[in-house]
Amino acid sequence: MTINDVKHISLPKILDVRGNLSFAENHAQVPFEIQRTYWLYDVPGGECRGGHAYRETEEFIIALSGSFDVVIDDGENKKTYTLNRSYYGLYVPKGLWREMENFSTNSLALEFASTKFCAGDYVRDYDEFLKMKSNGEI
Numbered sequence: 001m002t003i004n005d006v007k008h009i010s011l012p013k014i015l016d017v018r019g020n021l022s023f024a025e026n027h028a029q030v031p032f033e034i035q036r037t038y039w040l041y042d043v044p045g046g047e048c049r050g051g052h053a054y055r056e057t058e059e060f061i062i063a064l065s066g067s068f069d070v071v072i073d074d075g076e077n078k079k080t081y082t083l084n085r086s087y088y089g090l091y092v093p094k095g096l097w098r099e100m101e102n103f104s105t106n107s108l109a110l111e112f113a114s115t116k117f118c119a120g121d122y123v124r125d126y127d128e129f130l131k132m133k134s135n136g137e138i
């Protein structure tokens with residue numbers, strides 16, 4: 001996987017004077033079967049989240065409120081995505097290093113994952129990630 005496999009996906013937006021509505025379904029807007037969801041909130045100013053890669057887990061990230069940056073790194077190149085609309089999702093395949101930073105006040109990051117939580121799926125050491133990437137292990 002490389003940064004070119006990341007997809008910034010426009011979600012359906014049902015405009016309504018009563019308030020807008022967006023949605024995401026398995027194997028449609030979300031290109032995998034959702035096994036888990038979690039969310040990041042109350043992130044203090046200046047804090048970063050992420051700082052790891054997954055061996056198998058694919059993720060789909062939505063900025064439900066506020067804004068933040070997702071920095072994707074494939075070991076050779078990096079790309080920063082600013083998420084600041086609740087009708088866009090960022091698809092992040094497995095095997096990529098990610099950091100999340102520049103959280104605005106009251107931002108809310110919703111994440112869908114393709115796996116149940118498994119601590120062993122994480123690669124948290126960047127040098128190990130680079131080694132695994134160059135060996136084709138991740």
Ligand code: TYD
Nearest residue numbers: 036037038040048049050051052116117118
């Ligand atoms: P982590 O994935 O490292 O957070 P982030 O990448 O968003 O900075 O998870 C932080 C802690 O929460 C870690 O101890 C594992 C735990 N956790 C779960 O128990 N279940 C989950 O679904 C997730 C995402 C994390």
